[in-house]
Amino acid sequence: AQSVTQLGSHVSVSEGALVLLRCNYSSSVPPYLFWYVQYPNQGLQLLLKYTTGATLVKGINGFEAEFKKSETSFHLTKPSAHMSDAAEYFCAVRAQNSGGSNYKLTFGKGTLLTVNP
């Protein structure tokens, strides 16, 4: 069974500061990895994903994440926070295997990002 742990349910940063949101996964086989963002009263929007290839992936709005197999991590970063980045962020995994539950996403509990002026 897969699981996702997001360290810190709430992260607060100053505008212009580095954003670091942590995500660790547990899976017998490295899964596909995703970060979604949810703005208030809206659905989930995909920020970026890792499937194969380069382990450093770049997404929208200046975010990037690095897949580290040895650490089973997929932390999300952004060099300089903007006020508009304030939202809830969800890390998710999806199994790579061709059988079993390889279609559903398993989400972490989410991290609420606050950006202070």
Added chain:
Amino acid sequence: GAGVSQSPSNKVTEKGKDVELRCDPISGHTALYWYRQSLGQGLEFLIYFQGNSAPDKSGLPSDRFSAERTGGSVSTLTIQRTQQEDSAVYLCASSLADRVLRNEQFFGPGTRLTVL
């Protein structure tokens, strides 16, 4: 349509009543998913459709929950005899096809259900 749409956006109901939540996926998307987002449980998978069939209903929390999909398009999630613990945001997502495992799931805005 341009994206996944869900209706209603908000639903307030009394305990014991039945509710129907609707999802219109992106045109051409054969795979459709329902998730539930609640304060205590976070985001949970409920059910998955490939075309009109639901190979996996394992996430449905009880037999009061059911879902159907007709014409390979619109899906309806029905909750019978609602309970207060059913209060949550119900999210629908669609994707091109689950066989290509990297296909992105596009999410709708959700239906916020409040059971009084």
